[in-house]
Amino acid sequence: MPEFERISEHIYMMHAEHDTDRPMLAAVVGHSRTLLIDGGNSSAHAAAFRDYLEKEGVRPPDVMVLTHHHWDHSFGLAEWSLPTIAQKKTAEILRGFAELEWNADTVGRLVAESVISERTKNDMLAEYGGDLTRIRVEEPNIVFERFIDVHLGGLTCEIRYVGGDHAEDSCVVYVKEEGTLFLGDALAQSVYGGPMKYTTGKFLALLDTVFAYGANVLVESHGRPVSREEFYGDVRRYELLARQVLRHGRNPEAVETDLRSELGLAENEALPEDLAEAIGYFMNGLEK
Known part of the structure; x- marks a missing residue:
């Protein structure tokens, strides 16, 4: 409805x-x-x-x-x-x-x-x-x-x-x-x-x-609709991801490793599903 x-x-x-x-x-x-x-x-x-x-x-x-x-x-x-x-x-x-x-x-x-x-x-x-x-x-x-x-x-x-x-x-x-x-x-x-x-x-x-x-x-x-604080909190994760792609290029493993570190994830803690998916999208964007 x-x-x-x-x-x-x-x-x-x-x-x-x-x-x-x-x-x-x-x-x-x-x-x-x-x-x-x-x-x-x-x-x-x-x-x-x-x-x-x-x-x-x-x-x-x-x-x-x-x-x-x-x-x-x-x-x-x-x-x-x-x-x-x-x-x-x-x-x-x-x-x-x-x-x-x-x-x-x-x-x-x-x-x-x-x-x-x-x-x-x-x-x-x-x-x-x-x-x-x-x-x-x-x-x-x-x-x-x-x-x-x-x-x-x-x-x-x-x-x-x-x-x-x-x-x-x-x-x-x-x-x-x-x-x-x-x-x-x-x-x-x-x-x-x-x-x-x-x-x-x-x-x-x-x-x-x-x-x-x-x-x-x-x-x-x-x-x-979300507040500025909610929006920034969510989208900043994607900004961190994008900057790791700039740093590592076509190396998704290195991107994920450094992104996990920046997000403060524990060693056995999975990367959030949306970010794991987005790594693939950014890799696709690097293809000529």
């Missing part, structure tokens, strides 16, 4: 659901405008959040921003009929998607071309009840390259292109007066176009960008 939450006076959320890869959706409500962060992965996903906002008496969204082009964030766009802000690359990719005739053959071809994955195909089938002809893709109509600010009346949302491994068009959204940073999936590993990977330089540069905001609350699209 969908879970909704008002995380501050001005921000309402629909939490992520993992069964069909639904990311979180958020509405930032100012005195004069409401900004919707991401459109959802389908009409049903979008409609569930819209119904919640209506029941809460929230001012309907006036404009939407897409954090990146991936289907789970953008395929619900058509349900909203809103002016939509997107980074230039996001707009270009969705323009191409909008020209496709969506059906099982199209999705199968996209899997074969590594544009999407087999897992994504299965999530699409589950979300759309097995009928991929129901997919409707629209392209955004407000395009930016590096930065754009959206003024909502008493609130300013700073939208910034950051890129990264997960999607080349990734953006973050900072609600300045609330001290809340929406990260989209920017800090996640790549999921398409080959083995999942992290590129050390890209990852560390992204962390520098995120840390520079000094946000009080950080929200990743497939996670829960």
Whole structure:
């Protein structure tokens, strides 16, 4: 069942659901405008959040921003009929998607071309009840390259292109007066176009960008809102890992040995499963 939450006076959320890869959706409500962060992965996903906002008496969204082009964030766009802000690359990719005739053959071809994955195909089938002809893709109509600010009346949302491994068009959204940073999936590993990977330089540069905001609350699209302290405590482990990869290169054993030491793990204590998996992603990122 969908879970909704008002995380501050001005921000309402629909939490992520993992069964069909639904990311979180958020509405930032100012005195004069409401900004919707991401459109959802389908009409049903979008409609569930819209119904919640209506029941809460929230001012309907006036404009939407897409954090990146991936289907789970953008395929619900058509349900909203809103002016939509997107980074230039996001707009270009969705323009191409909008020209496709969506059906099982199209999705199968996209899997074969590594544009999407087999897992994504299965999530699409589950979300759309097995009928991929129901997919409707629209392209955004407000395009930016590096930065754009959206003024909502008493609130300013700073939208910034950051890129990264997960999607080349990734953006973050900072609600300045609330001290809340929406990260989209920017800090996640790549999921398409080959083995999942992290590129050390890209990852560390992204962390520098995120840390520079000094946000009080950080929200990743497939996670829960967390405090600065919680976020830093978690992501610093990945920073340590990335720096060990810089030091040791294609030597995962040395990376793990020094990472275990930095984390203060006992000799017989296993490396946390997420970090053990991430070592493989960073190794993949070193391949030419």
